[in-house]
Amino acid sequence: MSSIPVLYIRSFLFWIGFIVNPLVFGTLVILLFFLPSSVRLKVARSWSQVNNVLLRIFCGIDYQVEGVENLEIDTAIVLSKHQSTWETFFFPSYTSHPLAYVFKQELLRIPIFGWCMGRLKMIHIDRAARANAWNKVAEQGLELMDRGKWVIMFPEGTRSERGEKGSYKTGASRLAVATGAYIVPIAVTSARCWPRRSFSFIPGVVDVSIGQPLSSVG
DSSP: OOOOOHHHHHHHHHHHHHHHHHHHHHHHHHTTTTTTTTHHHHHHHHHHHHHHHHHIIIOOEEEEEOOGGOOOSSSEEEEEOOOSSSSHHHHHOOOOOOOOEEGGGGGGGSSHHHHHHSOOOOEEEEETSHHHHHHHHHHHHHHHHHOOOOOEEEEEOOOTTOOOOOOOHHHHHHHHHHHHEEEEEEEOGGGTTTTTTTTSSSOOEHHHHEEOOOOOOO
16 A cells, blocks of 8 residues: 555645646637637547546546446436546546536636637536526527537535535536436546545545436426
């Protein structure tokens, strides 16, 4: 079993890569503004895949997925538990469809990372403007799904401690009803290896359980 100093060193090496990655791939996305958004999404997907590799090499963290067959649908709204940062970059690297995140517009102000997010055709909202925020999610969500994208949301809105349940928001369900899309519920155990607000990581396997698609009809 790794000693604490070794875990800290391995975690430190990962964080270096994790910080450098968005600078490199984010800059590429911005510079490729003249190309179709599908190309920029592939670059962003590569960033996600590199993060998974770095976690495996430096931190000894891997994943296993159950219920892959439940992703074999055309249009979906992916709803995942949110325990750590891990799931924010795992799903774009794994799903066959490009994903559009629903995120707070304040993130657009972050240099490189935020500018990159603005180039990827996702849904940014002003959480202070509640009614208008929902209208924007519905309008843009329908438009993006018509282009073959899936919408991904964390219904708890923020990260929750492992074993705890946050307050689930209704936005995703309302979007499913408005668009006729299926909802795909997903559970993760990412906090087992990437604890909330922790610098160091715990070697192990993150379990991803993909539930059966839920129809919004009726």
